[in-house]
Amino acid sequence: MMAATVLAIVVQRNLFSVVVLAGVYSFLMATVLVALDAVDVAMTEASVGAGISTVLLLGALYLCGGEEAKPTPRAWLPLAVTLVIVGALVYGTHGLPAFSDPLAPIHTHVVPRYLGQALAETGVPNVVTAVLASYRGYDTLGETVVVFTAGIGVIALLRRLRRGKKEEE
Amino acid sequence: MTAFASHYSYWITVLLMAAGLYIMIARGNLVKKLIGLSIFQTSVYLLYIAPGKLIGGTAPIVSEAYKVYSNPLPHVLILTAIVVGIATLALGLAIVVRIREAYGSIEEDEIVAADAGRGDRQ
Amino acid sequence: MRREPVLRVVGKLLIPYMLVFALYVQFHGDFGPGGGFQAGVIAAAAIIFYALIFGLPAARRLVPEWLVETMVAAGAFLYLAVGFAGLALGGNFLDYFVLDRDPVAGQHRGIFWVELGVLITVSGVMLKIFYMFAGRQREG
Numbered sequence: 001m002m003a004a005t006v007l008a009i010v011v012q013r014n015l016f017s018v019v020v021l022a023g024v025y026s027f028l029m030a031t032v033l034v035a036l037d038a039v040d041v042a043m044t045e046a047s048v049g050a051g052i053s054t055v056l057l058l059g060a061l062y063l064c065g066g067e068e069a070k071p072t073p074r075a076w077l078p079l080a081v082t083l084v085i086v087g088a089l090v091y092g093t094h095g096l097p098a099f100s101d102p103l104a105p106i107h108t109h110v111v112p113r114y115l116g117q118a119l120a121e122t123g124v125p126n127v128v129t130a131v132l133a134s135y136r137g138y139d140t141l142g143e144t145v146v147v148f149t150a151g152i153g154v155i156a157l158l159r160r161l162r163r164g165k166k167e168e169e
Numbered sequence: 170m171t172a173f174a175s176h177y178s179y180w181i182t183v184l185l186m187a188a189g190l191y192i193m194i195a196r197g198n199l200v201k202k203l204i205g206l207s208i209f210q211t212s213v214y215l216l217y218i219a220p221g222k223l224i225g226g227t228a229p230i231v232s233e234a235y236k237v238y239s240n241p242l243p244h245v246l247i248l249t250a251i252v253v254g255i256a257t258l259a260l261g262l263a264i265v266v267r268i269r270e271a272y273g274s275i276e277e278d279e280i281v282a283a284d285a286g287r288g289d290r291q
Numbered sequence: 292m293r294r295e296p297v298l299r300v301v302g303k304l305l306i307p308y309m310l311v312f313a314l315y316v317q318f319h320g321d322f323g324p325g326g327g328f329q330a331g332v333i334a335a336a337a338i339i340f341y342a343l344i345f346g347l348p349a350a351r352r353l354v355p356e357w358l359v360e361t362m363v364a365a366g367a368f369l370y371l372a373v374g375f376a377g378l379a380l381g382g383n384f385l386d387y388f389v390l391d392r393d394p395v396a397g398q399h400r401g402i403f404w405v406e407l408g409v410l411i412t413v414s415g416v417m418l419k420i421f422y423m424f425a426g427r428q429r430e431g
Binding site for chain 2: 007010056111128136143
Binding site: 040047121124128130132134137151152155158159 | 324325326328332335371387406416419420425
């Protein structure tokens with residue numbers, strides 16, 4: 001279903017329907033993430049991807065106009081490049097471990113310690129929150145600063161210096 | 170065809186990645202390019218989270234009733250990645266709005282032509 | 292949209308629940324899925340919903356510009372303050388176990404304040420970006 005949604009996004013030219021389809025795609029991705037036991041990530045993806053992202057895209061569309069031009073006649077070159085990359089990636093995935101393999105390296109290095117000791121060391125049962133806020137708190141500091149920078153960037157780009165706004169107070 | 174069942178998640182990831190990449194390089198509309206970027210980013214989330222899942226495991230919230238948990242480490246990475254992704258999208262859209270006001274269009278071909286036509290006039 | 296009775300009634304019913312849900316997600320993030328980012332986005336979405344139904348000037352009266360801009364910086368500042376508190380009390384930067392006599396309770400305190408900082412910054416930034424996009428007049 002996600003593949004069908006994405007193909008529809010590729011083909012569609014009316015930007016409003018593209019934005020709605022992108023919201024649908026985000027919701028489907030959130031459902032898949034729940035099926036993969038990633039509940040924190042699914043909640044974030046659903047609220048951010050299907051909520052805020054759609055609102056921002058609609059706001060930008062209102063300010064920009066809603067139709068896309070016809071594709072250029074040289075459209076076979078990007079398609080060829082994409083297919084070559086797909087081939088290379090599929091060849092690469094053969095070396096990756098099988099789905100749900102308990103002996104894969106991702107499960108055997110640091111994670112048993114986190115899962116075993118998170119409750120005892122931090123008193124927080126949700127291991128994802130414990131790792132995010134305590135074990136890897138420095139990364140979360142960086143992420144907060146990134147969000148702050150994005151806010152400042154948007155303020156700097158979209159601020160109007162002349163007092164020409166009409167607002168009814 | 171055991172390779173199919175065990176690597177299916179990777180192929181879906183590659184398909185979504187290819188679709189996002191194609192939208193980014195083949196379409197000229199700037200807003201659609203940004204949506205393609207966001208699709209590409211979500212395929213990367215799938216790439217990281219799918220290998221963390223253990224069949225028979227549960228969400229990584231420690232409790233008495235469960236013994237097997239799915240891997241929490243990719244969840245942490247992807248949580249950060251999602252927030253950074255939306256920061257990128259917001260900044261990109263702000264730039265697109267300014268481009269629209271400066272050039273009157275958000276199609277890449279028209280913008281390049283307008284730049285070539287203007288020469289070095291600001 | 293101010294005149295649509297269905298939207299107004301449903302909005303007035305849902306928005307308080309959305310804000311309470313955001314706070315629930317924030318504080319219950321220790322025991323279930325949740326945490327600062329999700330809660331921040333849900334809180335911002337509640338105010339955006341209010342702005343969509345009742346108009347941007349009404350939302351600007353409810354959550355004024357200076358408050359949102361302060362929130363954007365205050366959350367990151369709070370996070371850094373927790374880090375420096377760890378430094379001042381004897382540990383390394385962002386050490387939580389020095390914040391209380393019992394190291395596990397210190398972890399709880401550290402995580403609480405850090406998630407609160409994240410909530411404030413994320414909801415402030417999302418709301419500010421929405422204000423900037425929605426408040427801009429469409430040109431030509």
